[in-house]
Amino acid sequence: MNAALQSLITRARESYEAWLTNGRPKVNVCIDTSSLARGADETLRIIRETVAREGIDADIGIIGSWGFCWMEPTVTVRTAGGTRTILYGNVTPDRAEEFVRRVLVDGEEVPELAIAVVEGVSNEGIVPLGEHPFMQGQVRRLMANCGIIDPENIDHYLARGGYEGFANALERTPEEIIKEVLDSGLGGRGGGGFPTGRKWDFLRTATAEPKYLVCNADEGDPGAWVNRILMESDPQLVIEGMLIAARATGAREGYIYIRYEYPLAFQRMKVAVAQAYERGLLGTNICGSGLDFDLIVFRGAGSYVCGEETGLMSSIDGYRGMPRIKPPFPAQAGLWNKPTNVNNVESYANAPLILRHGAAWWSSVSDAKDKGTKMFTLSGAIKQMGCIEIPFGYPVRRLLEQYGGGMRDGSVLKGFQPGGPLSGILPASEIDLPVALDPYRERGMFLGSGGIIFFDQHTSVVDLCTYFVGFAEDESCGRCTTCHGGTQRAVEILRRMAAGGGRDSDLDKLEELTRTLVWSNCLHGQFALTTVKLALRYFRDEFETVIREKRDPAGVLSGLIRYEIANQADPLLPEAADICPTDAIVETHEGWTIVDELCVRCGACREVAPGAVRVVERFAQPAAEPTAAAAR
Ligand SMILES: Cc1cc2nc3c(=O)[nH]c(=O)nc-3n(C[C@H](O)[C@H](O)[C@H](O)COP(=O)(O)O)c2cc1C
Known part of the structure; x- marks a missing residue:
């Protein structure tokens, strides 16, 4: 080996080893964008302050992500003798002081926050990391240092x-x-x-x-x-x-x-x-x-x-x-x-x-045609948003059920989007497709760089298309008319449809646009309408219902629904009124009411007071009066 490099490596090993074996316990807080979003910098500050105030002899440091993003802030605690390292999750700032007292002053484990044992054996029967369902089947090569090393050292x-x-x-x-x-x-x-x-x-x-x-x-x-x-x-x-x-x-x-x-x-x-x-x-x-x-x-x-x-x-x-x-x-x-x-x-x-x-x-990691491991991030209506590294070839179902923890309570898988806004969407029936490049290419899309989003029955496909085509429109560089004009036209049609103004000719127009945009200068325009193309292939019925019946099966398109008070006696109604961003929920001498012109259907009221506000179809036909003939 190159002598200068060898000496750098030897010195680094000595200093790392000396730090590992210095006899002090080590508390390392994950500081990455996901953990910061849940207050990890505060957690770190509180841990440092508590350790200083109590005069505890411990090393407090930082690490990167373990991929357990839904449980941030994550923290590892290594015992003084180095016999055991435990990975904890949800060590939010409000828990940090008590956490540090328990692990460093009382020398306890904190089973209610423990994710897994990274090294050694737990006193509390906490599962070893390799046996944690989120880790089983992962092959961490690129991520071998993630969560373990200080990324700034x-x-x-x-x-x-x-x-x-x-x-x-x-x-x-x-x-x-x-x-x-x-x-x-x-x-x-x-x-x-x-x-x-x-x-x-x-x-x-x-x-x-x-x-x-x-x-x-x-x-x-x-x-x-x-x-x-x-x-x-x-x-x-x-x-x-x-x-x-x-x-x-x-x-x-x-x-x-x-x-x-x-x-x-x-x-x-x-x-x-x-x-x-x-x-x-x-x-x-x-x-x-x-x-x-x-x-x-x-x-x-x-x-x-x-x-x-x-x-x-x-x-x-x-x-x-x-x-x-x-x-x-x-x-x-x-x-x-x-x-x-x-x-x-x-x-x-x-x-x-x-x-x-x-x-x-x-390349020996699997028999799949695509070689090596691939990192994926999982998000959407699932229980566990996180980052994994797996060999190619696993079915998407495994990513959803094992690594994503399945759909959130009350959610049913409607479809998923691999590969970002230019890639397209697939229905739930395709959930057994493997993560590999070819199956997606064959469907006119691509697996992409690693994001997979799962969506549920409360997602309107028209809304999803509007969002992704709107994204492509906003992000178009504007050089070629095919792309910037084409995406703009598609967004106009989709928005009109979502507002209840859909026309029979709209689907043909959208299809024509999907055929036209492939002549854009770059891949951005060429793939900008893939979501629409695949949505029309797999979810055509939903478009037809929106256009012809002015009804949204997902119950979210703001132009096709209204909110109304479901229960005047619901004690949470004042809270619903309070959270409404447009002050659309008002109390009159006749009771609570929702001012339709103000309501933006954001759903905030339904989240705080689910029993108080209901969604009704805006264009629902009133039940027909029984005719005299039918009455007889
Ligand atoms: C609109 C658009 C956005 C892209 N964004 C990225 C990106 O964020 N990161 C990336 O690596 N490749 C992106 N690509 C692909 C790159 O053009 C390029 O193919 C890639 O960086 C090549 O690297 P690779 O051979 O290692 O995959 C994008 C392509 C398009 C059309």
Whole structure:
């Protein structure tokens, strides 16, 4: 192994080991975007203050995500002797002080908050992590450090096998590295699945100089946060992957383009890059190997189409993030018209694993055609919103039932959306489809970069289409009329339909638009109406009911329903009136009433007072008076 790298790794291992065995208990709080949303920074502050006030000798630190996002803030507690580590969930700020007293002062376990035992044996019979239903069947390779290491400490990464893949890459020629990546079968994780090794070879063989690498961390699909988890929990893995790509392709400068709405990932990547520079893992003559590579963390422009690789490069170049027609491909003319390779975060993050353990190990995880593991985030009307890493090939049903914990109480699966707003929706009857690329391609959609959203009977397909096409319309860069005009037209039709103005000709018009938009310049426009296309294929009856009967089977389309008071005596009515954002619920001398012109059908009143307010069909025909003939 490269001597300088070997010495970095040895020193990191010594310092990590010394920290692990210093005899102090360790409390580590997950600080990532999901946990912060549930007050993890307050939890951490309270734990630190309590420990200081009580004079407790303990190490308090931070970790990234375990993927148990629905139970944030998660906290691990390692006993002083290091014999046991327990993962706790829902350690919200109001529980933090008592929690820290129990685990650190009384030396207890807290079974009511415990998720699983990470190391050792529990006194309270808490389940070992590997036996937790959420973990069974997961193969955590990319996520091996998630929740375990401090993402802001490069030594933790180095001590746990970090940069060994890069060390192996330094001992190989660029061709050998690319062969290993090709042999692994790694396909791009940004949605397209194009072989990563082939892309690297395009850049390697490009003749113009300089060459650039770009890491696409724009992750804009609603419901996808796998890239964020990696960047916030193990940022060095991404840097190491880019270093390996630099060695393989001859690129000397790289950019990590991070979604504007990911401030913590941006900050973590900046810290990680700074630490890599400090250790001589970035910059000139890296570890004395002669390799030069500079890495710039770039904050995205806040637009969905900046995730499209040519739009992304325009944005780095300093222009508006507008995709352009390909060819030329990035390997021919990318950043500043120079050869460039663009890969997704997860694609780069797999490279250290392949170079460290070999292509055969990497691809042996399952017999599925698509190789390696894939991270997924699960959300929607399910019990457990979280992040998993599994081999390709599991049926979506398993993702829903085992990892998602099934549908929320009272919810029945109506369908699901893999792959983001451009991908399309499938009905519940397709729940046994495997997570693999081909089945989705065959249906004219794609598996995408990792988000899967499950929706229930209370979701209107017309509403869903309006939301996703509206998203595509808002995010259209505006360059081609087909896309920006076409999405606008589709949204107008859908909104009119939802307001009760649907016409018989609307479905033909929508279908015509789906056929027209495929002629847009870039994939954004080409796929913008996939949701509509698939919704018309699988949920046509629902559109017809909305158009012809002016009735919404899901009971949510604001133009087709009304709210009315169901029970004047309900004691929760004042609370319902109080929460109404438009003051539509008023008390008159005749009792409570809902002013229809003010009501926006947001459902807040029904949440606080479910028995007090009911939904009625707006265009329901009154029951016919019995005719004299029928009465006889
Ligand atoms: C509208 C649009 C948005 C995209 N957003 C992303 C994104 O956020 N992240 C990503 O990796 N790829 C995204 N892509 C795909 C990229 O253009 C590109 O194919 C990908 O970054 C290539 O990386 P890979 O080969 O590692 O998958 C998007 C594509 C389109 C059309």
